Amino acid sequence: xxxxxxxxxxxxxxxxxxxxxxxxxxxxxxxxxxxxxxxxxxxxxxxxxxxxxxxxxxxxxxxxxxxxxxxxxxxxxxxxxxxxxxxxxxxxxxxxxxxxxxxxxxxxxxxxxxxxxxxxxxxxxxxxxxxxxxxxxxxxxxxxxxxxxxxxxxxxxxxxxxxxxxxxxxxxxxxxxxxxxxxxxxxxxxxxxxxxxxxxxxxxxxxxxxxxxxxxxxxxxxxxxxxxxxxxxxxxxxxxxxxxxxxxxxxxxxxxxxxxxxxxxxxxxxxxxxxxxxxxxxxxxxxxxxxxxxxxxxxxxxxxxxxxxxxxxxxxxxxxxxxxxxxxxxxx
Numbered sequence: 001x002x003x004x005x006x007x008x009x010x011x012x013x014x015x016x017x018x019x020x021x022x023x024x025x026x027x028x029x030x031x032x033x034x035x036x037x038x039x040x041x042x043x044x045x046x047x048x049x050x051x052x053x054x055x056x057x058x059x060x061x062x063x064x065x066x067x068x069x070x071x072x073x074x075x076x077x078x079x080x081x082x083x084x085x086x087x088x089x090x091x092x093x094x095x096x097x098x099x100x101x102x103x104x105x106x107x108x109x110x111x112x113x114x115x116x117x118x119x120x121x122x123x124x125x126x127x128x129x130x131x132x133x134x135x136x137x138x139x140x141x142x143x144x145x146x147x148x149x150x151x152x153x154x155x156x157x158x159x160x161x162x163x164x165x166x167x168x169x170x171x172x173x174x175x176x177x178x179x180x181x182x183x184x185x186x187x188x189x190x191x192x193x194x195x196x197x198x199x200x201x202x203x204x205x206x207x208x209x210x211x212x213x214x215x216x217x218x219x220x221x222x223x224x225x226x227x228x229x230x231x232x233x234x235x236x237x238x239x240x241x242x243x244x245x246x247x248x249x250x251x252x253x254x255x256x257x258x259x260x261x262x263x264x265x266x267x268x269x270x271x272x273x274x275x276x277x278x279x280x281x282x283x284x285x286x287x288x289x290x291x292x293x294x295x296x297x298x299x300x301x302x303x304x305x306x307x308x309x310x311x312x313x314x315x316x317x318x319x320x321x322x323x324x325x326x327x328x329x330x331x332x
Contacts, residue, residue, distance in 0.1 A: 002292070002296055004296060004299050004300065005292065005295055005296060005299065005329060005330050006330065008295075008299055008304070008305065008306060008307060008330065009044040009045075009305065009306040009307070010042075010043055010044060010306070010307050010309065010326065010327070010330050011043055011044045011045035011046065011047065011077075011220070011306060011307070011308045011309065012034070012035075012038050012043050012045070012046050012047070012308070012309050012310075012323065013046075013047040013048070013049065013081040013222065013308050013309070013310045014031045014034055014035070014046070014047075014048060014049075014059075014312075015048075015049040015051070015057055015059055015310070015312060016028055016030070016031045016048065016049070016057060016058040016059035016065070017056060017057060017058075017241075017256070017257050017312040018055065018056055018057065018058050018256040018257065019256050019257045019314050020255075020256045020257065020258045020259065020262075020314070022256075024058035025058070027057075027058040027059075028058050028059070028065065028068075030316060031048060031059065031065065031069065032065075032068050032069055032072050034046075034316075034319075034320070034323075035069045035072060035073050035076065035078070036072055036073055037320055037323070038076070038323055038327075039073045039074070039075060039076035041323060041324060041327040041331075042327055042330075042331050043076060043323075043327065044076070044077060044306070045076065045077040045078070045079060045109060045308075046069060046073070046076050046077070046078055046079075047066075047078070047079045047080055047081035047082075047109065047111055047308070048062045048065045048066055048069065048079075048080060048081065049062060049080070049081055049082070050062045050080065050082065050083055050084050050087070050113075052087070052122045052125070052126065053121065053122040053125070054254050055253060055254065055255055055256060056244055056248075056254040056255050056256050056257065057254070062080040062082070062083055063080065063083065063093075063096040063097065063100060066078050066079060066080055066100060066108070067099075067100060067103070070100065070103070070104040070107060070108070071103075071104075075107075076107070077107050077108070077109050078100075078104065078107055078108060078109065079108060079109025079110060079111050079168075080109070080110065080111045080112075081111040081113075081170065081187065081222075081308065082110075082111035082112045082113040082168070082170045082187075083110070083111070083112055083113070084112075084113045084114070084115045084116065085112050085113065085114060085136060085139045085140060085143065086114060086115070086116045086128060086135065086136060086139065087116060087126050087128060090139050090140075090142040090143035090146060091142075091146055091155070091157060093110075093143055094143055094146035094147060094157045094160040095146075095157055095158070095159075095160055097110050097160060097163075097165045098147075098157060098158070098159040098160030098161075098163055098165070099159065100165075101160075101163045101164075101165045102159045102163070108165050109165070109166050109168060110165045110166065110167045110168065111167075111168045111170060111187060112140065112143070112167060112168065112169055112170065113169075113170035113172060113175070114136035114170070114172055114174075114175060114178075115172055116128050116130060136174075136175075136178060137178045137181065137182070140167075140169070140178065140182055140184075141182070143167075144167065144182070144213070146160050146161065147160050147161060147162070147163060147164070147165065148161075148212070149161045149162065166185070166213065167184050167185075167213055168184060168185045168186070168187050168220070169182065169184050169185070169186055169187065170187045170188075171186055171187060171188035171189075171200050171204070175188075175200075176188060176200040176201070176203045176204040177203055177204070177207060179204055180203065180204045180205075180206075180207035180208045180209065180217075181207065181209060182209075182211060182213075183208065183209045183210050183211025183212075183213060183214050184211065184213055184214055185214055185217075185218035185219075185220065186200075186201070186204045186217070186218065186219050186220065187220040187222055187308060188200050188201060188204075188219065188220070188221060188222065189221060189222035189223045189308075189310070190222065190223045190224070190282075190310075191221070191222075191223030191224065191282055191283060191284060191298070192223070192281065192282030192283065193282070194282075194301065197221065197302070198301065198302065201219055201221075201302055201303070201304075204217060204219070205217045205219075218305055218306075219302065219303065219304045219305055219306070220304060220305070220306040220307070220308050221298065221302050221304040221306075221307055221308070222307075222308035222309075222310050223283065223284070223308075223309075223310060224238065224241070224283040224284070224285075224309070224310055224311045224312075225283065225284040225285070225291060225295075225307075225309045225311055225322070225326060226238055226283065226284070226285040226286075226291075226311055226313075226322050227285075227286070227287070227288055227291050227322045227325035227326045227329070228285075228286075228287070228318070228321070228322060228325070229287065230287065231285070231286045231287060231290060233318075234285040234286050234287070234291075234322070235280070235285055236260045236318075237260075237285070237311070237313045237315070237318055237319070237322060238279075238280050238283060238285055238313070239260040239263050239264070239280070239313075240257040240258055240259065240260055240263060240312070240313050240314040241257065241279065241311075241312050241313060242263075242276050242277075242279030242280045243258060243263040243266070243276055243279075244256075244257055244258070245275065245276075245279045246268075246272050246273075246275035246276035246278075246279055247272070249275045250269070250271055250272050250275060257312065257313065257314045258314060259314045259315075260313075260314060260315070284298070288325050288326075288328060288329055291325075291326065291329060292329045295307070295329065309323070309326065311323075
């Protein structure tokens with residue numbers, strides 16, 4: 001193992017992807033089970049996501065799911081990747097994380113994003129519009145103020161005030177600049193567009209202003225990593241998610257993950273095929289040696305201190321094996 005990989009933290013974001021033929025509740029239980037498994041493998045953090053009205057994702061309430069994950073584990077850090085702040089009142093978010101940190105002191109992370117609901121219907125149901133993300137910087141400052149006790153309202157956030165729950169900003173669009181201005185750690189992806197990702201990292205580092213939350217820039221790069229005994233088997237792990245993304249781009253809805261063998265037998269239009277094949281490229285996939293080499297290059301290019309793995313696939317046994325093989329790369 002290289003010294004660069006050895007000095008890098010590796011973490012997991014599981015989006016509770018639903019699977020064809022399996023109920024959404026099973027996806028949530030799978031997430032909790034995976035957290036226990038990757039904790040034993042030596043991963044640093046385990047995060048859960050927020051999606052609303054999406055057939056392919058069961059994780060709609062990240063702080064609730066994080067509570068279940070934290071209760072089922074004992075050492076791994078637990079958090080969100082992320083809570084989409086424009087969907088919520090900052091006070092309520094502060095209260096939720098205050099409860100989590102009070103129950104599991106020293107283990108909770110507060111990953112925050114600026115996305116709003118994917119469709120007009122979801123945004124209407126949430127009481128938001130597509131412009132809500134424009135106020136993210138102000139929402140972020142208000143949220144941190146509840147922990148610092150600086151709200152001008154005279155209201156005190158209980159039990160959040162005075163607690164130190166590390167905040168992270170997910171870099172979507174202007175997220176890198178906002179993270180730099182606020183002096184917070186940055187989570188940025190995806191690995192398929194390295195140039196765009198590097199521009200965001202460069203922007204963040206150049207503009208970073210130290211804060212009470214972070215004295216220096218901290219970069220987490222996120223993306224899909226698949227490790228298997230052969231490159232072909234690693235490639236197969238990518239197929240279900242690539243097809244679901246292609247279906248979303250061509251049909252407007254993000255479906256549950258199908259088995260790889262079913263995808264391989266599907267007829268596809270030229271447009272579907274284009275999105276599908278694009279979805280298979282740019283990830284870190286291969287044998288342990290191949291992925292180790294790719295990780296070395298990624299870390300040299302980005303200078304990232306941490307890698308957040310976001311892999312989803314239909315075959316949960318193969319997914320755990322991938323995480324086990326990746327852990328061997330950074331622990332041996």
